Amino acid sequence: MNRSKLRGASLAALSCMALALALGACATTGTANGSAPTETASRDNGLPPGLESGADPAPYPSTYQPLPRRDAAIVGATVLTATGQQIEGGVVVMTDGRVAAVGGPDTPIPGGHEVIDARGRWVTPGIIDAHSHLGVYPSPGVQALSDGNEATNPNTAQVWAEHSLWPQDPGFNAARAGGVTTLLILPGSANLFGGRSVTVRNVPSVTMQGMKFPDAPYGLKMACGENPSRVYGNRNQSPATGMGNVAGYRRAFIEARNYARRWAEWRENGEGNPPTRDLQLETLAGVLAGDILVQNHCYRADEMAVMLDLADEFGYRVTTFHHASEAYKIADLLREEDICAATWTGWWGFKMEALDGIEENAALVHAAGACAVIHSDDDTLTQRLNQEAAAALSAGRRAGLQISEAEAISWITSNAARAIGVGDQTGSLEPGKRADVVIWSANPFSIYARADQVFIDGALTYDRNDPAYQPRSDFELGQPGSPASLGGAR
Amino acid sequence: MRRLILSAVVALSLATPALAQTVAITNGRILTGSGVIERGTVVIDNGRIAAVGPNVTAPAGAEVIDAAGQVVAPGFVAVDSGLAGTEVSAVYDTNDLRQRSNTLSAAFDLSYGLDPWSFTLPVARLGGITRAIVVPNHPGSSGGHVHEHETAGAGHGGYHDPGLFAGQAAVIHLARGTDILVQPRVAMVAPFGAAGARVAGGARGAEFTLFRETLREVRLYARNRAAYDRGDLRDLSLSRADLEALIPVAEGRMPLIVTVHRAQDIRQVLRLAEEEGVKVILDGAEEGWLVAGEIAAAGVPVLLNPLTNLPASFETRAATMQNAARLHAAGVLIAIKGNEGSVHRAREARYNAGNAVANGLPYEAAIAALTVNPARIFGQQNRFGAIAPGQEADVVVWSGDPLEPLSQPTAIFIRGQAQPLTARNLELRDRYRPAERAYPPAYGR
Numbered sequence: 001m002n003r004s005k006l007r008g009a010s011l012a013a014l015s016c017m018a019l020a021l022a023l024g025a026c027a028t029t030g031t032a033n034g035s036a037p038t039e040t041a042s043r044d045n046g047l048p049p050g051l052e053s054g055a056d057p058a059p060y061p062s063t064y065q066p067l068p069r070r071d072a073a074i075v076g077a078t079v080l081t082a083t084g085q086q087i088e089g090g091v092v093v094m095t096d097g098r099v100a101a102v103g104g105p106d107t108p109i110p111g112g113h114e115v116i117d118a119r120g121r122w123v124t125p126g127i128i129d130a131h132s133h134l135g136v137y138p139s140p141g142v143q144a145l146s147d148g149n150e151a152t153n154p155n156t157a158q159v160w161a162e163h164s165l166w167p168q169d170p171g172f173n174a175a176r177a178g179g180v181t182t183l184l185i186l187p188g189s190a191n192l193f194g195g196r197s198v199t200v201r202n203v204p205s206v207t208m209q210g211m212k213f214p215d216a217p218y219g220l221k222m223a224c225g226e227n228p229s230r231v232y233g234n235r236n237q238s239p240a241t242g243m244g245n246v247a248g249y250r251r252a253f254i255e256a257r258n259y260a261r262r263w264a265e266w267r268e269n270g271e272g273n274p275p276t277r278d279l280q281l282e283t284l285a286g287v288l289a290g291d292i293l294v295q296n297h298c299y300r301a302d303e304m305a306v307m308l309d310l311a312d313e314f315g316y317r318v319t320t321f322h323h324a325s326e327a328y329k330i331a332d333l334l335r336e337e338d339i340c341a342a343t344w345t346g347w348w349g350f351k352m353e354a355l356d357g358i359e360e361n362a363a364l365v366h367a368a369g370a371c372a373v374i375h376s377d378d379d380t381l382t383q384r385l386n387q388e389a390a391a392a393l394s395a396g397r398r399a400g401l402q403i404s405e406a407e408a409i410s411w412i413t414s415n416a417a418r419a420i421g422v423g424d425q426t427g428s429l430e431p432g433k434r435a436d437v438v439i440w441s442a443n444p445f446s447i448y449a450r451a452d453q454v455f456i457d458g459a460l461t462y463d464r465n466d467p468a469y470q471p472r473s474d475f476e477l478g479q480p481g482s483p484a485s486l487g488g489a490r
Numbered sequence: 491m492r493r494l495i496l497s498a499v500v501a502l503s504l505a506t507p508a509l510a511q512t513v514a515i516t517n518g519r520i521l522t523g524s525g526v527i528e529r530g531t532v533v534i535d536n537g538r539i540a541a542v543g544p545n546v547t548a549p550a551g552a553e554v555i556d557a558a559g560q561v562v563a564p565g566f567v568a569v570d571s572g573l574a575g576t577e578v579s580a581v582y583d584t585n586d587l588r589q590r591s592n593t594l595s596a597a598f599d600l601s602y603g604l605d606p607w608s609f610t611l612p613v614a615r616l617g618g619i620t621r622a623i624v625v626p627n628h629p630g631s632s633g634g635h636v637h638e639h640e641t642a643g644a645g646h647g648g649y650h651d652p653g654l655f656a657g658q659a660a661v662i663h664l665a666r667g668t669d670i671l672v673q674p675r676v677a678m679v680a681p682f683g684a685a686g687a688r689v690a691g692g693a694r695g696a697e698f699t700l701f702r703e704t705l706r707e708v709r710l711y712a713r714n715r716a717a718y719d720r721g722d723l724r725d726l727s728l729s730r731a732d733l734e735a736l737i738p739v740a741e742g743r744m745p746l747i748v749t750v751h752r753a754q755d756i757r758q759v760l761r762l763a764e765e766e767g768v769k770v771i772l773d774g775a776e777e778g779w780l781v782a783g784e785i786a787a788a789g790v791p792v793l794l795n796p797l798t799n800l801p802a803s804f805e806t807r808a809a810t811m812q813n814a815a816r817l818h819a820a821g822v823l824i825a826i827k828g829n830e831g832s833v834h835r836a837r838e839a840r841y842n843a844g845n846a847v848a849n850g851l852p853y854e855a856a857i858a859a860l861t862v863n864p865a866r867i868f869g870q871q872n873r874f875g876a877i878a879p880g881q882e883a884d885v886v887v888w889s890g891d892p893l894e895p896l897s898q899p900t901a902i903f904i905r906g907q908a909q910p911l912t913a914r915n916l917e918l919r920d921r922y923r924p925a926e927r928a929y930p931p932a933y934g935r
Contacts, residue, residue, distance in 0.1 A: 139801045
């Protein structure tokens with residue numbers, strides 16, 4: 001990577017680069033009190049606000065605040081930590097919204113902690129859906145709210161999913177009742193470059209910013225295969241073929257490299273007119289700088305292999321292949337390249353590139369030592385990712401693979417967190433992590449298990465047995481079947 | 491010549507139910523379809539269930555399958571299914587479930603297009619599916635949620651079809667062989683609600699009016715066939731083939747599967763059915779629980795997906811995970827559907843039933859909703875659906891509770907024939923299983 005070419009960047013960009021080099025992430029979704037000194041940097045350069053490319057990595061910052069939380073210790077449960085451990089009679093201590101301790105029955109419970117009796121029940125980290133369109137393809141699925149695909153050009157890297165997200169989508173509530181605490185909301189797959197993703201905490205909020213996962217890295221949705229070539233080919237436009245797809249990616253990254261270089265030169269020389277800020281190229285340059293994670297919709301093994309060469313050609317890396325129906329055919333390659341494969345269990349055959357999707361996909365990827373993730377891409381499936389993981393585990397065992405529940409839970413928790421770049425924050429029950437926790441009525445790999453209680457940052461956010469903790473979106477009010485319409489409980 | 495005769499014999503043996511040897515499945519927990527035998531034996535003989543019970547002994551010479559610790563269940567029936575009618579959903583030439591001719595709607599008989607070699611069948615079989623009610627899709631009925639992964643960027647809702655009817659459903663079995671058709675033309679399919687309104691010009695009232703007028707024409711035609719043939723009857727809006735196909739519907743002999751979601755639309759359909767003497771089956775009925783008593787009183791069965799709980803459209807705003815339990819509690823006969831048209835994901839019907847149980851449906855009612863109920867709804871109760879003497883032997887032995895994902899079939903019988911526990915997906919799996927190999931996977935089997 002040619003990061004050195006960006007020397008002479010503004011103060012903000014410099015600190016951004018340093019962060020990127022140190023942590024591999026920079027273009028984050030920002031915090032309410034974000035520290036990027038945008039104004040100062042812009043004034044230093046003499047540029048009015050908004051004209052310097054990449055100066056403010058979080059122009060639509062998160063305003064997320066955890067719900068009122070209490071310190072608590074969940075005791076007596078079977079705990080799946082998502083680090084490979086299963087603890088019987090386990091204790092999970094949540095303090096100040098973080099996991100403070102996880103261990104066996106003897107784990108000390110600090111004073112002032114409410115004790116939650118979870119004997120006979122199971123505890124896992126909050127479920128993470130690494131591929132969701134909630135909010136951008138919400139319920140009701142009417143044209144007016146169908147905001148997930150800016151299918152107007154094969155390259156729409158300039159659009160951001162967060163600007164389509166409708167926080168009143170009732171699907172968020174349904175997902176939470178299924179234990180989902182974090183989601184990666186992606187633009188659709190009509191385009192080669194669909195736009196930026198946004199990572200959200202699954203809390204009810206009037207604004208998108210109120211859900212935004214603080215400091216989560218941005219992702220860029222890219223799409224291989226049939227969708228872009230069908231959508232644009234049908235319009236007699238490029239891409240109309242697989243080779244057209246790849247030419248489209250290459251052209252875009254060439255432009256992005258040039259764009260990054262123009263800005264670097266201007267910053268270094270400080271002379272003449274600055275380049276014109278271009279949102280599309282800014283996002284692509286963010287990928288090349290390693291700040292924005294590539295979330296690549298790609299079904300077929302051969303196409304994934306081409307995308308890996310493309311990444312090498314331009315010096316970026318793919319974080320996760322999504323859908324990845326044929327990941328099992330290149331499981332070793334995914335392990336070597338340290339790339340997650342996010343897939344379904346039961347979905348196959350709906351189009352040619354999904355023809356070879358098999359239930360064993362995740363288990364085979366896992367067995368090869370690569371990062372397997374079960375995702376939803378669906379407002380119904382997201383409510384039961386634990387069952388989709390169970391079906392994948394079952395298929396793996398049918399194939400003779402010895403995989404424990406303690407390992408398989410990682411497919412919808414820790415691996416999913418890693419796949420979307422928040423693995424240091426959530427996804428497992430380890431001290432210091434966000435206290436995103438689900439108490440299940442039974443083994444979550446059972447069809448009968450239901451999420452009893454869902455904690456997000458230590459705050460009780462859903463309780464199956466207490467209507468006070470069953471939020472409803474504005475859209476759900478006054479609808480047929482709602483409590484008011486029936487004059488009683490639903 | 492000898493070879494010709496031999497192949498003819500093979501073909502014949504594939505076409506008819508093989509008279510497999512007698513099989514006794516012993517010591518299993520038996521779900522009969524309407525009840526449970528905690529520990530018992532099922533005897534399969536001559537393609538049928540010969541005996542079932544706690545005290546039945548295996549006949550001498552029978553092949554014995556010890557199902558101790560396992561669960562024996564009737565094969566599941568996929569309702570509202572596209573099995574054998576399509577291979578790859580987006581490859582339209584493989585899809586024989588819908589048609590768009592201007593002169594044919596009710597008369598469309600999809601049974602001609604069902605392919606016994608479809609690779610969707612063995613996959614569904616591994617999910618315990620042994621029979622399917624294959625239904626035509628109405629080309630104008632897509633509505634509500636559209637899956638991003640399938641239709642990314644594509645405009646939708648542009649279909650225009652003149653017909654009120656999608657065509658006629660068929661019953662198949664999923665046994666390996668060439669003759670999967672059990673019975674063609676078991677039901678007529680028509681969309682109501684918003685989809686029906688679209689067909690009729692944009693409003694529900696238009697469809698109901700058009701529907702009644704259609705029945706009037708069918709009855710007029712049925713009474714005056716000779717005049718019609720002479721050209722002495724007034725012009726009718728349907729083709730002769732459609733008119734013929736609709737006679738059994740108008741006479742209440744062939745059930746009409748009505749795709750309908752909204753509670754008020756369900757009430758209108760029930761009223762229409764009563765006034766016109768048409769026998770209906772509700773399909774969808776997401777808001778059915780709001781009018782459960784009326785559905786039960788009308789004796790109308792419901793095909794439903796218990797997972798549908800979002801207000802995906804303005805027709806399903808009252809959708810809830812409790813729909814199955816509430817309809818059952820009200821006395822409605824329900825059958826549980828698979829996902830996404832029950833083709834590639836037909837095998838998930840058992841999970842759907844499990845989720846209905848997790849949301850209040852009694853366990854035995856959930857098993858019934860996969861077995862005896864669909865058989866009864868489609869008039870097949872004397873053929874299959876139950877583990878009971880005289881029934882065709884569709885029996886699946888499960889490693890555990892069949893509604894649990896962690897359970898898998900260990901033996902599958904359809905009409906008494908043992909089915910291989912293989913499918914294309916398992917062949918792919920085995921080809922790419924971790925192994926030391928010098929040649930590419932293509933050289934594997």
